[in-house]
Amino acid sequence: MRVSAKADYAVRAAAELAAAGDEGPVKGERLAEAQEIPLQFLEHILLELKHHGLIRARRGAKGGYWLAKPADEVTIAEIVRAVEGPIAHVQSTPPEDIEYKGSAAHLQEVWIAVRASLRTVLEEVTLADLVSGELPSVVGDLAASKDAWVAR
């Protein structure tokens, strides 16, 4: 139940691309500096994003990366899935495929709910929301609660 460095880096780099808008391709080096991400590691991540069709790239002078879609059509969920794989799998299998026996029979519903709750956040927030800071109300409300900021 943790967020990997890769996912964190991927979202941050994508946010930087979203902010750049249509000012032309952005170099990997600039992304790395802006977000303090090791360049060579970032390049692998950007490649994955490209393979998943989320970003595009061009080589050479004046080359760089840019979003394949408008920033308000790219969700955090898509980016996380591109680099981390499916969200909320249990023992590497999707919750809808698991069958529990005995007293744990209803555990499947709990994991389904876990995935659904993650989706309500990750699929709701777009890169445009993230860059503007105007998060969707569902998400904003969750983050607004004082309770949400304390460790447990």
Added chain:
Amino acid sequence: MRVSAKADYAVRAAAELAAAGDEGPVKGERLAEAQEIPLQFLEHILLELKHHGLIRARRGAKGGYWLAKPADEVTIAEIVRAVEGPIAHVQSTPPEDIEYKGSAAHLQEVWIAVRASLRTVLEEVTLADLVSGELPSVVGDLAASKDAWVAR
């Protein structure tokens, strides 16, 4: 963003203990068989749960494990934390401690919201709920949506 085998096993074993109620200590072997968990692996997990004060145990004939608290006072979140550590940490640090620069500044709020949404499910469901199948309405509603059961 995945659920480990350990967490899954831990919750299932705990559910079995909750179902056993006060009929005396339950042997590890019985838990292992009921939930089809490798016994020796399960014993390590039960030990962790014991160290976190969630269950108790006695050795010898008539020995076994039982819940340290009533089943309606133990949440899934406690069990998951006992075996997996803190929920929704980013790069192994809690989201409230991270500072993002540039265009990703508001990413912190997103991760906070992610954690909050996980908590609304995991801290709401108790072992008693799980065993009875009567999940809290917030969770039940999430799991009831057809949408929640399809892969993406």
Added chain:
DNA sequence: GCACTCCTGACCAATGAGGTCAGGAAAGTC
């Protein structure tokens, strides 16, 4: 032709996941 930038695969150390194995230490039974 040359500089620039992405693209790709190989590699690497540390950690975690998912276990197994062997034995020790309490608790109950005879």
Added chain:
DNA sequence: GACTTTCCTGACCTCATTGGTCAGGAGTGC
């Protein structure tokens, strides 16, 4: 007191993942 039962603990094992680095190749623009 011996014996059985069951938990307790640490050591160990294999494999995959995490979080990178390194070296070089392949397009692109001037």
